[in-house]
Structure formats: structure tokens, C-alpha cells
Amino acid sequence: MSIYRTIHRVSRAATSCRRLYWSTPVQQLPPHYSRFRSSEQVLGCRVISPWFSRSFRSGEPQPQYEEDQVDPFSLVADELSIVANRLRSMVVAEVPKLASAAEYFFKMGVEGKRFRPTVILLMATALNVQISKPPSEGVVDMFSTELRTRLQAIAEITEMIHVASLLHDDVLDDADTRRGIGSLNFVMGNKISVLAGDFLLSRACITLASLKNTEVVSLIATAVEHLVTGETMQMSSSAEQRSSMDYYLQKTYYKTASLISNSCKSIALLTGQTAEVAMLAYEYGKNLGLAFQLIDDVLDFTGTSSSLGKGALSDIRHGIVTAPILYAMEEFPELRSVVDRGLDDPANVDLALEYLGKSHGIQRTRELAAKHASLASAAIDSFPENDDDEDVQRSRRALIELTHRVINRTK
Amino acid sequence: MSIYRTINRISRAATSSYQRLYWSTPVQQSPHHYSRFRSPSEQVLGCRVISPWFSRSFRSGGPQPQYEEDQVDPFSLVADELSIVANRLRSMVVAEVPKLASAAEYFFKMGVEGKRLRPTVILLMATALNVQISKPASEGVVDIISTELRTRLQAIAEITEMIHVASLLHDDVLDDADTRRGIGSLNFVMGNKISVLAGDFLLSRACITLASLKNTEVVSLIATAVEHLVTGETMQMSSSADQRSSMDYYLQKTYYKTASLISNSCKSIALLTGQTAEVAMLAYEYGKNLGLAFQLIDDVLDFTGTSSSLGKGALSDIHHGIVTAPILYAMEEFPELRSVVDRGLDDPANVDLALEYLGKSHGIQRTRELAAKHASLASAAVDSFPENDDEDVQRSRRALIELTHRVINRTK
Numbered sequence: 001m002s003i004y005r006t007i008h009r010v011s012r013a014a015t016s017c018r019r020l021y022w023s024t025p026v027q028q029l030p031p032h033y034s035r036f037r038s039s040e041q042v043l044g045c046r047v048i049s050p051w052f053s054r055s056f057r058s059g060e061p062q063p064q065y066e067e068d069q070v071d072p073f074s075l076v077a078d079e080l081s082i083v084a085n086r087l088r089s090m091v092v093a094e095v096p097k098l099a100s101a102a103e104y105f106f107k108m109g110v111e112g113k114r115f116r117p118t119v120i121l122l123m124a125t126a127l128n129v130q131i132s133k134p135p136s137e138g139v140v141d142m143f144s145t146e147l148r149t150r151l152q153a154i155a156e157i158t159e160m161i162h163v164a165s166l167l168h169d170d171v172l173d174d175a176d177t178r179r180g181i182g183s184l185n186f187v188m189g190n191k192i193s194v195l196a197g198d199f200l201l202s203r204a205c206i207t208l209a210s211l212k213n214t215e216v217v218s219l220i221a222t223a224v225e226h227l228v229t230g231e232t233m234q235m236s237s238s239a240e241q242r243s244s245m246d247y248y249l250q251k252t253y254y255k256t257a258s259l260i261s262n263s264c265k266s267i268a269l270l271t272g273q274t275a276e277v278a279m280l281a282y283e284y285g286k287n288l289g290l291a292f293q294l295i296d297d298v299l300d301f302t303g304t305s306s307s308l309g310k311g312a313l314s315d316i317r318h319g320i321v322t323a324p325i326l327y328a329m330e331e332f333p334e335l336r337s338v339v340d341r342g343l344d345d346p347a348n349v350d351l352a353l354e355y356l357g358k359s360h361g362i363q364r365t366r367e368l369a370a371k372h373a374s375l376a377s378a379a380i381d382s383f384p385e386n387d388d389d390e391d392v393q394r395s396r397r398a399l400i401e402l403t404h405r406v407i408n409r410t411k
Numbered sequence: 412m413s414i415y416r417t418i419n420r421i422s423r424a425a426t427s428s429y430q431r432l433y434w435s436t437p438v439q440q441s442p443h444h445y446s447r448f449r450s451p452s453e454q455v456l457g458c459r460v461i462s463p464w465f466s467r468s469f470r471s472g473g474p475q476p477q478y479e480e481d482q483v484d485p486f487s488l489v490a491d492e493l494s495i496v497a498n499r500l501r502s503m504v505v506a507e508v509p510k511l512a513s514a515a516e517y518f519f520k521m522g523v524e525g526k527r528l529r530p531t532v533i534l535l536m537a538t539a540l541n542v543q544i545s546k547p548a549s550e551g552v553v554d555i556i557s558t559e560l561r562t563r564l565q566a567i568a569e570i571t572e573m574i575h576v577a578s579l580l581h582d583d584v585l586d587d588a589d590t591r592r593g594i595g596s597l598n599f600v601m602g603n604k605i606s607v608l609a610g611d612f613l614l615s616r617a618c619i620t621l622a623s624l625k626n627t628e629v630v631s632l633i634a635t636a637v638e639h640l641v642t643g644e645t646m647q648m649s650s651s652a653d654q655r656s657s658m659d660y661y662l663q664k665t666y667y668k669t670a671s672l673i674s675n676s677c678k679s680i681a682l683l684t685g686q687t688a689e690v691a692m693l694a695y696e697y698g699k700n701l702g703l704a705f706q707l708i709d710d711v712l713d714f715t716g717t718s719s720s721l722g723k724g725a726l727s728d729i730h731h732g733i734v735t736a737p738i739l740y741a742m743e744e745f746p747e748l749r750s751v752v753d754r755g756l757d758d759p760a761n762v763d764l765a766l767e768y769l770g771k772s773h774g775i776q777r778t779r780e781l782a783a784k785h786a787s788l789a790s791a792a793v794d795s796f797p798e799n800d801d802e803d804v805q806r807s808r809r810a811l812i813e814l815t816h817r818v819i820n821r822t823k
Contacts, residue, residue, distance in 0.1 A: 168608075168611060171603075171607060194584060195581075195641055195644055195645055195648075198581060198614070198637070198640075198641045199638065199641045199642075199645075201614060201637070202635075202637040202638035202640075202641055205618055205621075205633075205634035205637065206634040206638060208630070209627050209631040210627075210631070211627075212627045214622050214623075214625045214626075214627060217622040217630055218619065218622040218623065221615055221618035221619040221622050222615075224611075224615040225612065225616065225618075227611075227615075228608055228611045228612045228615055229612075231608055232612070
């Protein structure tokens with residue numbers, strides 16, 4: 001057994017996708033692993049080391065594999081469906097006219113791989129909320145406790161708020177990109193989007209209120225305010241602020257990390273954890289969110305290859321200065337004047353990319369992301385001991401797994 | 412003394428509000444919170460004096476208690492407290508998000524334009540439900556409003572105003588998109604973006620303030636009101652022809668858009684002051700009926716404007732294709748009006764035709780009657796509050812009733 005562990009430890013140091021390929025054949029896995037392979041498609045992992053699979057696919061007792069292989073998304077896939085269906089029915093039943101916007105909600109949800117709800121549901125289990133063992137006839141009993149429903153509500157609330165902010169952002173972008181073109185559909189689209197966003201916000205508030213925990217209401221409401229503050233910071237910053245790493249990190253916290261961190265903290269509070277543990281949960285969410293955004297910034301430059309310029313470059317073209325550029329500015333102060341001159345000019349964009357290529361901006365951003373990812377991992381490791389419960393252990397490993405995937409993803 | 416009461420009763424039966432204003436004792440004899448008695452409400456309401464002979468007979472002499480007992484200006488009663496609330500609102504917006512300063516100005520311009528009806532109702536309701544406030548000290552208003560409970564009730568007023576303005580900001584964004592179609596400029600885009608963000612900011616602030624009250628039933632009520640605002644707006648913009656011609660649909664939409672917020676705020680006040688569910692429901696009924704009455708008269712004024720004849724009003728509802736109560740009543744009398752409306756009110760010819768039908772019908776009158784009915788339901792709710800001899804409580808309750816009259820009788 002020890003040699004398996006050794007090789008496993010070696011592989012864990014490498015990219016995470018190998019463990020996917022290590023999986024035992026589908027029919028031997030417990031029901032919630034049934035969609036195991038599909039996550040490969042979702043994540044776009046490539047197989048790096050087939051020789052692992054050849055050596056280990058046949059025979060070997062399952063416990064060792066289950067213990068080490070944990071796919072975060074599969075772990076919560078069934079529960080996620082329940083949450084998603086509940087969300088969908090809430091929107092459709094109450095406001096039929098918003099049906100078209102509702103579709104949008106779930107398209108967005110799927111596109112985002114439901115990252116936030118996944119984190120939240122994993123956190124719920126990781127903090128030792130008892131769930132029944134899965135019976136063979138289905139998953140209904142697993143998630144039937146009242147407490148579990150409350151925790152699922154946090155996932156619903158978080159997703160509603162996230163989508164509301166996207167809808168509002170899209171409205172504003174629409175106004176931007178369709179400037180000068182007015183049509184009734186355009187107006188109806190905007191109006192519906194703003195209303196749909198407001199609707200989701202109010203629904204989230206109502207659901208929040210039903211939890212009858214005012215500290216949680218406070219946390220989530222603060223997260224909403226942070227979303228607005230972050231967006232405002234982004235759109236109305238001075239040149240000075242735009243070139244400041246501190247300002248950028250603060251804005252990033254507001255825009256990306258605050259919601260997930262406060263949701264994680266809410267989970268801890270609802271499960272009756274101490275303030276200490278609640279803060280650990282918060283730290284996990286915060287660092288995971290920051291790591292996610294920093295890699296997002298990198299990928300916008302690098303895209304699907306590690307060389308510069310193959311990415312979408314949408315940030316820089318919108319005049320949004322992100323971490324790689326900010327790091328490059330530290331090495332090449334003249335880059336600051338290029339940025340100040342205005343990134344709506346393609347020549348300036350090209351010049352900025354040149355500087356970026358010469359600098360260590362990409363690498364340093366990756367390092368910062370890795371630092372946050374390991375802070376997130378450390379938070380999980382500091383959770384109160386819970387060795388007996390397999391589900392708890394597995395969820396915690398899944399949360400740690402997520403910190404790796406956030407760093408190592410290529411799209 | 413009895414003759415004063417008799418004449419008072421007679422005047423109360425008449426058209427009303429400004430008569431009692433003119434009845435007031437001279438300014439220097441009134442308690443200090445009546446000091447702004449004449450100016451803002453008279454100007455604001457555009458009252459004209461009808462019966463000067465009342466004032467000549469009673470202005471001099473006569474013990475003050477009788478006059479104070481009968482004369483109550485709702486807006487003056489809460490004016491000082493309103494300033495505190497408004498300042499707190501302003502500082503909350505400016506301190507937190509400096510970039511939204513320009514939107515902040517807008518907030519308070521809107522607030523002033525609206526005569527702050529909602530916060531006034533809420534603060535009056537707070538006193539009417541027997542929340543002890545100290546007697547006014549001569550050195551200022553600090554002692555009056557220093558209780559923690561009072562601060563919580565003021566928070567409801569702030570929250571309500573934030574939500575109201577947030578909805579206006581979002582509505583304006585949508586209207587901007589409409590009216591500036593085809594013209595794109597950075598200011599236009601910045602304006603929209605700031606407005607949507609400002610609305611979201613206000614909503615989130617409202618939620619945070621709500622949470623700080625640590626009363627989840629109140630959070631629920633207010634959140635429901637926000638959802639109603641959205642639902643009402645959605646109902647208005649995406650109704651079918653059938654729905655647009657339905658009085659039930661219209662009243663439901665009007666409840667959502669106009670009455671839900673104020674009714675749920677009033678109920679929240681009752682809950683925060685520890686009233687029974689029964690009294691909370693009465694407070695709710697007051698707010699609901701006041702809101703409905705207000706909107707119905709609003710509909711009428713859009714046609715009649717400052718005179719009682721048709722067509723002098725802004726006519727903005729009908730030009731936007733929004734079918735309101737007067738037209739709906741007229742449709743009952745003249746079914747052919749329905750097809751005119753269906754043909755589309757963006758055509759001025761159809762608008763003129765619709766106005767003709769309206770003039771021939773009893774639409775305006777019946778809408779006024781419906782408004783009056785709701786106003787008296789609101790009054791009745793206040794009359795059903797638990798007995799309370801406290802002078803401030805009595806005065807606030809009279810002020811709430813006074814509001815139901817003003818809502819009906821205003822001409823702008």
C-alpha cells in the first residue's frame with residue numbers, strides 16, 4: 001500500500017488531471033461518482049501520464065483509490081441538481097414574464113460550472129454536518145435534513161446574487177457595445193435584465209430572511225454591497241488608483257472574493273461552529289476567490305497556451321489593468337505612461353503586451369495565486385479534527401483539490 | 412368652547428385642508444414644531460384660502476388647547492426628525508461611495524420632490540403607536556429623539572426611502588434607454604451605469620440596515636416589498652391586452668408598485684414597537700389604503716392637472732400607453748373604448764379619442780370615489796388603534812388621518 005501512496009504523492013505534486021485518469025471503471029464507483037468522467041470534459045484536462053493508469057487500473061482494493069481520488073464537482077453533483085431545480089422553479093413560478101431571463105440564469109450557471117454552489121455544498125459537509133449514508137434507491141434521503149436545506153439555501157442565495165450582478169453588468173455592457181443602435185428588443189432586453197437582477201436580489205433577501213439568522217443576513221448583504229463597491233471602484237478609478245496593486249487587490253476582493261467568503265462563513269455560522277472556525281471558512285473562501293481571479297487575469301493574456309497573446313485580451317482592451325500588468329509596471333515604470341495614454345488605442349495595447357512579455361508579470365501573478373491557494377488549503381487543514389466521518393474527510397479533500405484546480409486550470 | 416367645536420366640525424366636512432391651516436393661531440404662539448406651519452405645506456400643497464371669515468373670527472383669543480387639538484400639520488409634526496433622517500441618509504451615501512456623489516444629489520432631489528411622504532407616514536406611525544418621546548426641551552431636539560427604539564424606527568424610514576429611490580433610479584435608467592434611443596455618448600452610458608449601480612448600492616445598504624435591526628420578520632416584510640416593486644414593474648411592462656384592460660390586474664399592479672412598500676413599512680413599525688399582530692395588521696391596512704388612494708388620485712391628476720376639467724394634465728400615463736383607473740372605468744361604460752386602447756395609444760389620434768370617451772364617462776368621478784373609499788378605510792384603521800390619551804400619540808394619529816384627507820384633496 002505504501003508504494004501507491006508514494007506514487008500518489010508524487011502525482012499530487014504534478015497537475016491534477018492525472019487523478020482523473022486514475023479512476024476505477026465507472027460501474028464500480030458509488031452513485032455520486034457516476035458523472036466522474038464528464039468532469040474531464042468540463043475541465044478540459046489532457047491526460048499526461050497514461051502509464052499510471054495501465055499500472056493501476058486492474059485490481060487493487062477500492063478504498064485506497066477512493067481515499068485519494070476526489071472530484072469536487074462529482075461529489076456534490078446530485079445535490080447541485082436539487083439546488084438548481086429549486087432555483088429554476090422559484091423563478092418560473094413567481095414571475096412568468098421573466099421566463100426568458102430565467103433561461104439565461106441557468107445558462108450562466110452551467111457556464112460557470114457552478115463553482116460557488118460547489119464550494120458551499122462541500123463546505124457544508126466539511127464542517128461535519130451529518131448526512132445519511134446514500135441508500136441504493138436514490139439520493140433523496142441524503143439531503144433531507146432541515147439543516148441541510150438551510151445550507152442549500154445559502155448556495156441558492158449566493159447563486160442568485162452572483163447572477164443578479166452578472167445581469168446588471170451585462171446591461172451596462174450592452175449599453176456600451178450597442179451604442180447608437182436602439183430597438184425595442186434592445187430596450188426590452190435591458191429592462192428585463194435590470195428587473196430580473198432586482199428580482200433575484202429581492203428573492204435572495206427573502207430567502208435570507210427565512211433563515212432567521214441576522215448575522216448571516218448581515219454577511220450576505222455586506223457581500224452584495226461589496227459587489228457594487230467593487231464594480232464602482234473598477235469603473236470610476238483615477239489613473240493613480242488604476243496603477244495601484246493595493247487598489248486592484250481590494251477591488252478584486254470586493255468583486256470576486258467577498259461573496260464566496262461570506263457564504264462560507266455563513267455556512268459555518270449556520271452549522272453552529274465557533275467564531276474561529278467561521279473565520280477559517282471565511283479565509284478559505286477569500287483566498288480561493290482571489291486565487292481564482294488572479295489566474296483568470298493570467299488566462300486572459302495567455303489563453304490556452306503558455307505563450308503571451310493567445311488569450312482573449314478582453315481585460316486590457318476594456319482598459320482594465322490587472323495583476324500581470326501591475327507587476328510589469330513595477331519592473332518597467334514607463335509602462336505606466338503607456339497605460340495612462342489609454343488602452344483603447346491598439347498600438348498602446350501592443351506596446352503594453354511587449355512590456356508584459358519582457359517582464360515577470362505573468363509568473364509573479366501565478367505565484368501570488370499559488371500563495372493564496374495554499375492559504376486556502378491551510379485553512380481547511382486547520383479545521384477541527386474529524387477522522388471518523390468519511391464524508392467529512394472526503395469533502396475536505398475536495399475543497400483542497402479545488403485550490404489546486406483553480407491554480408492549474410488552463411481555461 | 413362648544414361653538415368652536417361646532418364650527419370645526421362643519422369645516423372638517425368641507426373640502427378641507429387649507430381651512431384648518433388658515434385657522435392656525437399666529438405663529439409665535441404655537442409650540443416650536445409648528446414654526447414652519449404655514450410655509451412648506453401651503454406652498455407644497457398649493458392650497459388656496461377659501462374661507463377667510465373663519466380666520467377673522469377665531470384668530471384672536473380663544474384658549475390654545477382647542478386649536479392645537481384640531482389643527483395638525485403632518486409634515487411639520489415630523490419636520491425636524493425628517494431632517495435628521497435625511498442627513499443620516501446623505502452621510503451614508505457620501506461616506507461610503509464617494510464616486511456616487513452625483514447620484515446622491517439625485518437621491519435627495521427626488522426625496523424633496525416627493526415631499527417625503529413615506530418617511531413622514533412612517534415617523535407619524537411610530538409616534539401614533541405610543542412610542543414615548545420626551546417633551547420638547549427648549550434647547551433643541553436632541554432629547555426628543557434619543558431613544559434607541561426611536562432610532563430603530565427611523566431606520567425603517569431610511570430603509571423605505573432608500574428602496575423607493577433605488578426603484579426610481581432603475582426606472583429612470585430604463586426610461587433613459589427609451590427616450591435617448593439612437594444617441595450614444597459616454598455620459599449617457601456613465602449615467603446609466605451609475606444609476607444602476609447606485610440603485611444596487613441603495614438596495615444593499617437597505618439590506619444591511621435591515622439586518623442590523625435583528626428582526627427577521629421585518630427583514631421578510633421589507634424584502635417582500637422589494638419583490639413586489641419588481642413584480643409590479645414587470646406586470647406593467649409586459650401585460651397582455653386583456654390584462655391591460657382589467658381593473659383587477661390594475662389594482663393588483665398598483666398595490667405592488669405603490670402600496671406594498673409603505674404598508675409593509677407601517678407594519679414593520681408596529682412589529683418593532685411590540686404591537687400585537689392585530690395592531691400590526693391595522694398599521695398595514697393604513698399604509699395600504701393610503702398608498703392606493705394616493706395612486707388613484709395621481710391617475711386622476713394626470714388627466715385633470717390643476718383644474719377639474721379634462722386634458723389640462725400632463726397626460727403622461729396615457730401617452731406611455733399606461734391604462735389607469737379612469738380609463739378602465741370609462742371602458743366599462745363604453746366598451747368600444749377598449750378597441751381604441753388596443754389599437755395603440757402611441758397614436759395621438761387614439762389618445763384624443765380615448766380622452767373624448769373619458770370626458771363623456773364617469774371615469775374621473777368614479778376613480779375619485781374609489782380613492783375616497785380607500786382613504787376612509789385608512790382613517791378607520793387609525794381610529795381602531797388601541798386607546799391612548801398621550802398628547803403626542805393623539806396628535807400623530809390625527810396627523811395620519813389628516814394625511815388621508817390631503818391625499819384625496821390635493822390638486823397637484
